[in-house]
Amino acid sequence: MDSPGNPPLASPRGVLADFLTARRAAVTAAEHGLPEPAYPRRVPGLRREEVAQLAGISTDYYSRLEQGRIRTASRAVLSAIGRALLLNDDQQRHLFHLADPAVPEPPAEAEQQVAPQTLRLLANLVDTPALVLGRYLDILAWNQLAAALLGDLAALPPGHRNYVRMIFLDPYVRAMQANWRVRAREAVSSLRMAAGAYPDQARLHELVGDLSAHDDDFRTWWSQHLVTVQPFGHNQLHHPIAGPFNLDWQALTSLDDQEQLIVLITAPPGSPDHAAIQRLATWARRQGLQPSHPLGC
Numbered sequence: 001m002d003s004p005g006n007p008p009l010a011s012p013r014g015v016l017a018d019f020l021t022a023r024r025a026a027v028t029a030a031e032h033g034l035p036e037p038a039y040p041r042r043v044p045g046l047r048r049e050e051v052a053q054l055a056g057i058s059t060d061y062y063s064r065l066e067q068g069r070i071r072t073a074s075r076a077v078l079s080a081i082g083r084a085l086l087l088n089d090d091q092q093r094h095l096f097h098l099a100d101p102a103v104p105e106p107p108a109e110a111e112q113q114v115a116p117q118t119l120r121l122l123a124n125l126v127d128t129p130a131l132v133l134g135r136y137l138d139i140l141a142w143n144q145l146a147a148a149l150l151g152d153l154a155a156l157p158p159g160h161r162n163y164v165r166m167i168f169l170d171p172y173v174r175a176m177q178a179n180w181r182v183r184a185r186e187a188v189s190s191l192r193m194a195a196g197a198y199p200d201q202a203r204l205h206e207l208v209g210d211l212s213a214h215d216d217d218f219r220t221w222w223s224q225h226l227v228t229v230q231p232f233g234h235n236q237l238h239h240p241i242a243g244p245f246n247l248d249w250q251a252l253t254s255l256d257d258q259e260q261l262i263v264l265i266t267a268p269p270g271s272p273d274h275a276a277i278q279r280l281a282t283w284a285r286r287q288g289l290q291p292s293h294p295l296g297c
Helices: 015-025 047-055 057-065 075-084 087-099 116-125 146-152 163-169 171-175 180-195 204-212 214-223 272-287
Strands: 130-132 138-142 232-239 243-253 263-264
Touching: 015 087, 047 057, 047 075, 057 180, 075 087, 116 130, 116 263, 130 146, 138 146, 146 263, 146 272, 163 171, 163 180, 163 204, 171 232, 180 204, 180 214, 204 214, 204 272, 243 272
Parallel strands: none
Antiparallel strands: 130 138, 130 263, 232 243, 243 263
């Protein structure tokens, strides 16, 4: 549940209205070459009438969208609004999704199960940290090297095995990030994208409420409706065992469950970064760190 004082996941106006309001506040008149008024702006960002003018729609129509009195619009109108709000491709797709009346009701939340074939893949990757992320970036499965990289995942309470939570609230994972603010904003954006048009799921409420109560940066970035989808990326770490090194990561969608991502973490063979992973693998074996599902179980 949300703690007192935490922002709700969606206002009574709805997720579409919340998203439009947040993105409008992030765009300045100068970015569109609009003249500043003679009087100071009461709030940051564009005014509703400016967005409407840039999108070529009436101010009344746009206002009703932000007020939640209209919950959908044509793709042509949404595209025009997206251009006015300077949305990137991910944000534009998110806008389409939020305004899609054909989106079905969210299914009842159930425990996600990782396919045995996927578990076998993770176990066989002896020089590649690998894990499976579920809805809302919960860590559903991991191999020994992922435990060496992120800490003893098996020792964490299940509710704490969440990538976003660990980036913000786990001192071990947070301290490793050479560019923590970049990684943390990416994590918030990914969680916001995962939340999509279904902001009322119990697990999401629990996670966002916990993070909002304990971290001011999360609370601020969540309210800004940051949205992004990154299928691959680069990370710099300062690992207490392997030292400083760089990693590449790639997220693959599981065909068995579209809400599961298989994340593979790699470095070029023969590079100092790959040597750091090998040192980490040796240490993990000596420590007896456990994967989520040992091979053969």
